[in-house]
Amino acid sequence: MALLQIAEPGQSSAPHEHRLAVGIDLGTTNSLVATVRNGVATVLPDEQGRPLLPSIVRYGPDGRIEVGYAAQAQQSNDPRNTIISVKRFMGRSVKDVAHVENAPYDFVDAPGMLQLRTAQGVKSPVEVSSEILKVLRRRAELALGGDLVGAVVTVPAYFDEGQRQATKDAARLAGLNILRLLNEPTAAAIAYGLDNAAEGIYAVFDLGGGTFDISILKLSRGVFEVVATNGDSLLGGDDFDHRVFCWALGEAKLPPLQPRDVRLLYAKAREAKETLTYHGEAPITARLSGGEFVDLKLTTEAFCSMTQTLVNKTIGPTRRALRDAGLTVEGIKGVVMVGGATRMPQVQRAVGEFFRCDPLNNLDPDKVVALGAAMQANVLAGNRAQGEDWLLLDVIPLSLGMETMGGLVERIIPRNSTIPAARAQEFTTFKDGQGAMSFHVVQGERELVCDCRSLARFELRGIPPMAAGAARVRVTFQVDADGLLAVTAREKSTGVETSVTVKPSYGLSDAEIERMLRDSVEHAREDMHARALQENRVEGERLADAVRAALASDAELLSAEERSGIGRLLEELRATLAGSDHRAIKRASEALNRATEDFAARRMDAGVRRALAGQKIANLGG
């Protein structure tokens, strides 16, 4: 009989164990979760085999929270507590949201982001989104049979800082470890590009339920490089429904409707829109609560003419993206169609006419984003297999800048800069003896601050008295690989260094997130100690794995003394991982992290040198 093997304590039992990671498409209308199994990306369906989860959350008066089809079934009965298209509210205030008058919600305008008053209290869009993410997380953990290492969550490429931060907060609230925020069209390009071994310059035309993105990518030997992106974060399939809804109101000469009738008629409008994808006309029939009977017929012709301006609205951003990429339509090899709204024949036709080629529809436009996200999650989780050696280079969609005198914007990092990116700019004082400076960080393309989106305000104090213009304050913008910004300011002329780091205020503050975590019933019941232990263990094991791998490949970069020092700390971490003291694990992890900082830098240097060496050989050869 073969002996059973037992792993050494603290060491992962299977060195090449497949780490569970998922890609999540958190959509305006529908959300999906996908994973890579046996090298193939697949969408994980619910227990009834349905791949989509309608992005609808209902806060019932009985304290229950329903998500998806169950909530959808209640949307006309309980419109006030049933939140649809919550993505439109992420990082937005009431004045930013279109068609507020038709929305049946009880809005609470909070600074930065609106909130909704429901039967279960006031909810932030971040909390509502986290309910959707929780369902998807549970679905994935059930299907995959274990805890997730992490998730890649997609966002529209044209999402600004606040919207990105809000999405990240929602994931955190749902207990997901975010591996990366990924732009939706980029995710689609990965799925399309890897499936078709595509090379060349492609456009991704992504018209979803609530957002429109256009991205131009260069695909070459396993590198997906976004060259330019543009879009409209307030344009999507919902707007087509709205046009049909308004048309129906007029045609049927209806009086102002009850919230439940509004929902009912919206649902009928959407059905009609979908029917028209395959038929020449669609009926709209509904019995309203006042007894009125709506019985209309919508033809393709009427639908196209009432939505023509919406279709046209996609062309401006498309032109801008091409111009930013320095290209004309002749330079585009193919246009990948993404998002359910691209099923509409008039959209297909408009794209075909503009690019003078047939759009590429060979992937399911509802699923392609989640599939691409799953592929990226798989790679980031460390499940990279041979032949999966691809890399993504993405950009920021909107310029980042600073307010200067007269309400003008000084652009610091222009749109379409490849991320991660950092840029510094020096500012000075306006008055003699000025002891403080106030900074205003904005995002957008316009010259005037009032036309851009305000991201954060902060002050730098303690500037020593100097003549106007003598102070030298260096402001650094750093955008990380998720497209999130941190700003630092430092006064340097006198050697007095004050530094402030701000994050955009549109998301929630860390304190608010902590409160929501505490408030959430699920977490209140959880043993906080067990949770901390679990988190620190995952982190500690990840670090131990990484250091072991680094030692295995690059030990020659260290002196014998350094090697034994790191080895000792690695042993110490390993010992704490076997125990259950979460603080000891954290301390040991931090010590190992500090001790390997220099090693990490040397490894990075070595990577660059190797790249250079390879390059020189390639040049000789070529």
Added chain:
Amino acid sequence: MRLRRIVQRLKNHFELFGLQPAYALELEQLERAYREIQTRIHPDRFARAGDAERRASMQWTTHVNEAYRILKSPVQRGKYLLSLQGVDVAFESNTAMAADFLVQQMQWREQLEEALERRDAAELERLRARLQGERRALEGRIAERIDGKADAAGAADLVRRLMFLEKFDADIDAGFETIESS
């Protein structure tokens, strides 16, 4: 700053990409080197690494992106090369331009205005084509001066002109926007 070590060893951005410092540049070779480096140091390669390595990867990638941006851009590349020779192009302070260049600029701007008034996209295209030709020619002259190390001050003047043309190109873009959005 952890980048210090290798940045000190590398004399300039060109060396980072294994290139000779020169204005005339094989863009394809630059692009290939950029991608090669990125595949080794990008944060996506270190998503499961320790904090130290993730930080180093982000700093490095940021630096490489910035160097690539500078070398890719004809204006920034010129400015950078001249700064290596100790010459400041001084976009902000030095706005003195040869009279014939200024006259040509004014004529072009007038043509742009007229085209905008007529909402004439075809005329914008023609303006752009002419500008493109002018830019290529100017880049050739800059290469002669910088790479021949003959006339740094003259090169700085030409780089300033190129920056003017780049701004004009952005104005043509804005012109297209105006026509398309009406």
